[in-house]
Every structure is written in C-alpha cells, then in structure tokens.
Amino acid sequence: MDMKQFKLDKEPKISSGFSTPDGYFDLFSDTFLAQLASDDKEIQVLSLSKSKKPWYYAIAAVSVIMLAFPIYTKFASYSEEIDSLAFDNYLAYHVVSEEVLVDLLDQEDIDTMATEFNVEDAVIEEALQFNSNLQEYLID
Amino acid sequence: MQDEKDFIRELLNPKTQNAAFQKLLRDYQRPLYNQIRNIVLNHDDTDDVLQNTFVKVFQHLKNFKGDSKLFSWMYRIATNEAITFINQKSRRNGTTSEAMQTRIVENLKADDYFDGSEIQIKLQKAIVLLPQKQQLVFKMRYYDEIKYEDMSEILGTSVGALKASYHHAVKKIEDYMKSC
Numbered sequence: 320m321d322m323k324q325f326k327l328d329k330e331p332k333i334s335s336g337f338s339t340p341d342g343y344f345d346l347f348s349d350t351f352l353a354q355l356a357s358d359d360k361e362i363q364v365l366s367l368s369k370s371k372k373p374w375y376y377a378i379a380a381v382s383v384i385m386l387a388f389p390i391y392t393k394f395a396s397y398s399e400e401i402d403s404l405a406f407d408n409y410l411a412y413h414v415v416s417e418e419v420l421v422d423l424l425d426q427e428d429i430d431t432m433a434t435e436f437n438v439e440d441a442v443i444e445e446a447l448q449f450n451s452n453l454q455e456y457l458i459d
Numbered sequence: 460m461q462d463e464k465d466f467i468r469e470l471l472n473p474k475t476q477n478a479a480f481q482k483l484l485r486d487y488q489r490p491l492y493n494q495i496r497n498i499v500l501n502h503d504d505t506d507d508v509l510q511n512t513f514v515k516v517f518q519h520l521k522n523f524k525g526d527s528k529l530f531s532w533m534y535r536i537a538t539n540e541a542i543t544f545i546n547q548k549s550r551r552n553g554t555t556s557e558a559m560q561t562r563i564v565e566n567l568k569a570d571d572y573f574d575g576s577e578i579q580i581k582l583q584k585a586i587v588l589l590p591q592k593q594q595l596v597f598k599m600r601y602y603d604e605i606k607y608e609d610m611s612e613i614l615g616t617s618v619g620a621l622k623a624s625y626h627h628a629v630k631k632i633e634d635y636m637k638s639c
C-alpha cells in the first residue's frame with residue numbers, strides 16, 4: 320500500500336482488527352439471560368415472617384406513625400426526586416444540547432466560569448479547528 | 460414498521476417475552492457489541508457495557524414510544540452507556556477519556572482480542588486523534604456502514620452535519636496515514 324497516495328475510499332476496506340473470545344456470541348444470550356434470571360431472584364421482596372403475635376408489630380407501627388407525623392408535617396418540604404429509571408430513559412431519548420446547558424446557568428455562574436476557565440485565544444482556535452460543526456457556526 | 464410493532468408487542472407480552480427477547484439478543488448482540496467496542500476499545504469492558512445495555516433495554520422497553528426505530532433506540536442506549544462507562548473509568552483513573560483511549564490504542568498489539576495488522580493499528584491511531592464525536596461518526600460510517608439517516612436518529616445530529624463531520628474525519632485520517 321502506497322501511503323503517499325493513500326485515499327480511504329480508494330483503498331480496500333480496513334477492518335477494525337478487534338476480535339472476541341471463541342464462541343462469545345454463541346454463548347452471550349444464554350449467559351445474559353441466566354444472569355438476568357438470577358438478578359431477578361435477588362431482588363425479590365422478602366415476605367414478612369408469620370408471627371404468632373402480629374399485634375405487637377401493629378402497635379409498634381402505629382406508635383412510630385403517631386410520633387413521626389407532627390415532625391413530618393413541620394419539616395416536610397416538597398422535593399422533586401428524579402426516579403432513576405425515568406432519568407435513564409430521558410437520557411436514552413434526549414441528547415442534552417450545549418444551548419440547554421447554558422440556559423440553565425445564571426450570570427453569576429457564567430462569570431465564575433469565565434474566571435476559572437481563563438482560556439487563551441490559541442486554545443479556543445485549536446478547539447474550533449477540530450469542531451465538526453464549525454461550518455454551521457460560521458453560517459450563523 | 461408493523462413487523463416492528465408486532466415484535467415489540469411480543470417483547471412486552473409475558474407469554475411470548477422469553478422467546479422474543481432471545482431473538483432480540485441474537486439479532487442485535489453483534490451490532491451493539493461493535494458500537495460499544497468502537498468506544499470503549501477493550502473486549503472485557505465491552506462485554507460489561509453490552510450486558511448493561513440489554514438490561515436497560517429490558518427495563519425500559521415498556522416506555523419505548525416507537526417514535527424512532529427500535530434499533531436506533533437500542534443503539535442510543537448502547538452509545539450512552541459506553542460513553543458513560545469510559546468517562547467514569549477515566550475519572551477513576553485520574554485521567555481524561557481521550558487520554559485513556561489514546562493509551563489503549565497505543566497498546567493494541569498487546570491486547571489479546573486485537574489481531575489487526577500494522578495498517579489497522581495505524582488507522583486506529585489516526586482515529587483516536589479526532590474529536591470524540593467525530594471518532595464516533597467515522598467509526599459508525601466506515602466500520603459499521605450505518606446509514607446517515609439512521610446515524611442521525613441515534614446521535615441526534617442532522618444528516619448534513621454528520622456528512623460534514625465524516626468528510627473532515629476522512630481528510631484528517633488520510634493526512635495522518637500519508638505522513639507516517
């Protein structure tokens with residue numbers, strides 16, 4: 320192969336060179352499904368033990384609730400926790416653009432970043448040089 | 460598309476789920492493996508990420524809205540999982556994902572699951588010098604021959620930008636290959 324005349328689309332396709340262990344794909348689905356089944360068993364909810372005196376537990380539960388209720392109503396604050404599954408699903412569906420991220424910053428954050436990231440012009444130029452969207456930015 | 464809707468119904472139906480999921484694994488394990496391996500480079504890490512990907516697919520299938528192709532959705536999950544993996548691994552090692560990938564490529568000859576020639580190593584070295592997203596675009600197009608329209612669904616980038624990115628990547632790779 321004459322490297323001086325190298326043209327990617329004119330040369331025979333160069334494969335990645337990556338390989339896998341023998342039989343990897345033949346065994347993958349069985350191994351994976353077995354792992355999935357075993358993981359499911361581990362997260363089974365433990366059933367409550369059958370006590371001869373369940374009323375002990377009932378009294379304890381009621382007591383805890385009665386004690387906790389006034390504390391909860393005084394200090395409870397609404398917090399929006401992101402369900403991890405919903406968040407993962409959001410990431411799977413959405414690519415968070417830089418524009419969205421910038422919109423989430425206030426001026427104080429931006430000023431702080433400007434001080435912390437004291438980027439020289441040469442560094443910016445180098446980053447732009449390798450930016451595949453450069454032409455789009457220039458058009459804008 | 461109707462075939463795909465029927466297939467998704469089978470995946471969600473407890474009676475047909477097992478057989479359907481086995482088919483899903485058989486059909487998509489290789490392309491998703493290749494996508495992940497292109498990013499994480501190492502076989503063992505790829506195996507971990509591939510399993511995590513299918514777990515996520517299994518868990519979130521009921522939430523799949525069908526506004527993209529099933530394979531585009533799975534590719535997107537695989538890509539996100541792989542990128543998250545290398546970012547976390549590089550942070551744990553006190554380095555950047557770019558530096559980590561460069562180090563892996565420099566040591567490809569020593570990798571048990573790399574049996575490429577000098578030209579293949581050279582191409583990998585050329586690719587790792589590209590910006591992250593451009594690497595991904597190049598590998599998806601050149602190695603995996605994914606159509607630009609499908610790539611656009613997976614990466615959330617316009618077809619035009621992807622074509623431009625690939626064109627720039629090819630130019631840089633050719634310059635590198637000629638210079639060595």
